Amino acid sequence: PPLSLKVVTVQSELSAAIVLDTSGYLMAQRKIQVLPKIPGTILQLHIDECTRVKKGDMLVQLDGKEFVADLAAAKASWAQAKARLDELMAGARPEEIRQAESMLSETKARASFAQQEFDRAKQLLGTISQQEYDRAKFNLQEANATVEHQEHALKLLKEGARAEQIAGAQADLARAQASVDRAQVWSDSTRIASPINGTVLEKHAELGVLF
Secondary structure (H helix, E strand, C coil): CCEEECCCCCCCCCCCCCCCCCCEEECCCCCCCCCCCCCCEEEEECCCCCCEECCCCEEEEECCHHHHHHHHHHHHHHHHHHHHHHHHHHCCCHHHHHHHHHHHHHHHHHHHHHHHHHHHHHHCECCECHHHHHHHHHHHHHHHHHHHHHHHHHHHHHHCCCHHHHHHHHHHHHHHHHHHHHHHHHHHCCEEECCCCEECCCCCCCCCCEC
């Protein structure tokens, strides 16, 4: 509301006194209505009517637990995407290649044993059950498939990441960064600050109330 202006008396240095009696209202040069970008319960309220504020001063803090959690999740996804890209850019470490070679040797040894068991089952077919024969055959097929898988994995490690894999990881990181930026905006929206220097004329908010 306009501020009431009281009577002002002006005293002249001349022999005669001049008295000016007047009344009126002091009007704000500019009025801004501050509203939240998102609805929320008011947790902190730092103003009252006639409070003087500066640009950037916090006026209201809304409940933002949900947005804080979303921001933390977005940052975790970004870190995961960044680690994946760094891994592709760096290529396989020597110890990773050695580990893959060791696993390949183990799978080949198991495949060799499975081959021996299957050859034995073929020789004994008729004296062993069909179920035992089928199991030996299945074990050999599974062992050979594992060898192929490990050989392919080792080949990829030695060749390094392809250009399309790196491009895909870069796109994943960009999407993760966009999610972080969006979550940060929503989290920041729970803090309502004064856009200008001025005086609070009206307050339409209370603690614990949905704003």
